[in-house]
Amino acid sequence: MEHGGHGGHGMMMDLPPFTLSRGLEFSGEPFFLISCSLGIVLYGWGVLRLRRRGDAWPVARTVAFVTGVLSVALVMCTKLNDYGMVMFSVHMVQHMVISMLSPILLLLGAPVTLTLRALPAAGRGRKGPRELLVALLHSRYMRIVTHPAFTIPLFIASLYALYFTPLFSTLMGSKAGHIGMMVHFLAVGLVFFWPIMGVDPGPHRPGYVMRMLELFAGMPFHAFFGIALMMASEPMIDTYKNPPASLGIDALSDQNAAGGIAWAFSEIPSVVVLLALVYQWYRSEQRQARRKDRVADRDGDRELEAYNAYLASLQARSGR
Template sequence: MSAPPVAPSSVRPTSGVARRATWAAWALIPTAMLASVLGLAFSGAAGPTDLADAGAIVRWGRPLLTVVWQLSASVTLGGLALLMFALPPGGAASAGERRRAPRAAVDGAGWRIASRAVMVAGPVWAGALVLDLVFGYATVAGRSIGGEGFGDELVFYLTELSTGRAALVAAVLAAVASIACVAVAGYGTTVIAAVLSMSVLIPIATSGHASGSAYHELGMSGMFGHLLFAAVWVGGLMVLCLSAPRLGRDLASAVHRYSAVALWCFVGVGVSGAANAWLRLGGWDGFFGSYGALLLVKIAIFVGLGAIGYLHRVRTVPQLKPRPDGGAPRAFWRLAAVEVLVMGAVMGVAVALADTGPPVPQEAQENLSPAEELSQQPVPPPPTLGRWFTQGTPDLLFAYLAVTLAVVYLTWVLRLRRRGDTWPVTRTVVWLVGCAGFAYVNLGGAAVYGRILFSAHMVQHMSMVMVLPILFVIGAPVTLALRALEGRTDGSRGPREWLLAVVHSRWARFASHPVIAAVNFAGSMIVFYFTPLFELALTTHLGHIAMVVHFSLAGYVFVNVLVGVDPGPRRPIYPLRLVLLFATMAFHAFFGIAIISMGTLLAADYFGALGLPWGVDALADQETGGEITWGIGEVPSLALAIGVAIMWARSDQREAKRVDRAADRNSGAELEAYNAMMQRMAKGESREG
């Protein structure tokens, strides 16, 4: 029997090692600054320039200011991650929580410390980014701060130049996120603060080193992922060490959960870092300069952090057990203190590396063709059947997502099998095929030619909205997750609790209503293709990501309403499902015919200005796209109709078997009662006659 909820424990560990872990978290700040200064001194990036020199204060002050905002961003994002996934809130369980599951005794002090750290770090992050606006312009213009006309020039920089606008947007978003951070009080406000805080990294990623390279989208995705994973990893450990003396009985569970998050962050930092290095180095010769030398130092420290994390997972973390006094093995806190200081060193080196010019120039390319300028990628050779399967475009976000979906699904299946449960092999195979299809559609030939040919774009789009959702729905990921993931009893939320919260939320119920799902599935295509949203998705990476996310989810929700087995939507009766499906089939036919018969181009300013070197009739290609829309839309819809009919027949068979079993149990009492009722009705009619 679990212990009843208790108030926060008054017993606090006074271990000197735990106290030193707290001091190590504070020491990370000067460690990062010192590493940054040493790196800048080595590379000479902070040295005076020959033409326009902003002065020593700007040259040395901006990197140190970058350390400040990156550390405050790390504490903000890492603390929010701990609040969302690792730390239990304090206080007694509510009556509803006690009915759902017995709640283990918790201290809750870690939650309070993490929330306070977020409340402080969020505004510090916003203030540092505001100062970075001024130092950033001074660096770009080579002007000392406060000179004559500096203010007017700064306004022009922030409103007219892309780099300045990105910095201004980041500062404004950080200010809004800081308000949400100060208001953190529960899971709802924590989610809002986390979403707003992650959005701050988007404009920062657009102005990174790779923003002007040939693979602009890969550079953006790599920079965003690198910043996010590193911030959660470093900030989570900092907040954990800051709250070390007061974690109490929450220590063991918090450390185990953070260890799982840190492993994902380690992989994410490694993958995104490799992509960024590939864009900047240009080959093995790039390691022989000052940039390459700093990069090698960063890689060595990163490998050392991986070794420390491995020692944690195999030695110190397994020794942690829930204890009333919150004690922990001294080796754990010693290793944690060393790890957090090493993290400070690698962050300082990273800041110095960002200010050092890479071997491959990252400025905007010149003399680009119209197709390269608009599509922001090299023009591929003319499409052939073979090239549809050999051409590819690097996109770290979609590649990481596809691999993660496959790995997590297989992990859940293996967890069930180790427990002695089974999971249908067909569902696993279908899910993996769906992951491979998602990767091809967003990384293969469909993605390469989909940016310059309307017909190829419709292959990509209709695959996302009609074909892949069927595979993912058959895989039943929600059902598998609820069976494989363990629930928590201490009031915190893990993946299972968050999944249930999303599935049973009011927004999910609204979006999965059969009529709403059908209208969103069909109507959003009209809104997208006949408004500027289509061109926005073609010309911007964020618009393209939004398109993929929206239509993938819209297709998944609609198909799940029709043939899914996962919990969540209130599915209509089978005749109504067929009505909805036939209505969408008619819509796809109408939509395809409308595109075929159009005499003008969709996104004419884009497709009409590409000027592809191998010659394309854009209007004829659009007609082909309409035919593809009609064909790809009808074939999966027919398969769904067959699936609904089969499910309807099986439902009738199950109902008939249920009635037969009930009749066997009560010797036909229901049938006899029904016959008796009919006899009474017949006698009543005869008397009336």
């Protein structure tokens, strides 16, 4: 992995000025290319297994998951990844997509539910992949890492502790460090959004109002981070202090652009997640109503009769 050290920056010295078409050229970063391909293949295998068995799987979930994987590939397997090493604004686009947009789409694809339904049960007394996954979902570890007291500070620290300490420059010094950082962003996004709007079963499922509060607890810090970068009067991140001359950019204005991107992006997921939450809420209310109707049909509205009898008894008592 060493070859990607500062020599990597040397290779990138001759990058021409950034344009969107140049940024979107395919670069085929191996780690993310293999991971994304594998993700889509395994998901497809799960859906096919269910279909063959005669079980349905919502098309919308498949679309959401595949779009989520492609959004990761878009920022990691294109020249955006090369430009992101030398331009703060492009790096910020990568960071925001992979930590705020990709996780939401992946979670809407319900990959855990699909895995649980597609994997065969190991049989009595034996432990197969399915049983291990169930055990993990119910583990104390999962309860901790998906708890808002853990996810919200982690979400915030991933911004401030990373960018405003020397850690960022260290990680950006090697390809392995850079990839590790991007994987971290994706993981943090997943554990942050999972209890809030994930379709999959999880250890924490607070009520809908609590979920909205959790969502809004993290976002102002994101916006403030963006504003701090926009207001700064000098470049704050060592890695991006001296951009290659071939790019023809000014470090400070590039940093201001990065701040604007971070600030604007904190609004987009909020809207998407809110819409998903309201829809899920509406659906669960409908399910509840249908369940009550079914119960009423079955027992001839016993609940209502009991309530009327209760009212009658109150009236009799007050009439005494």
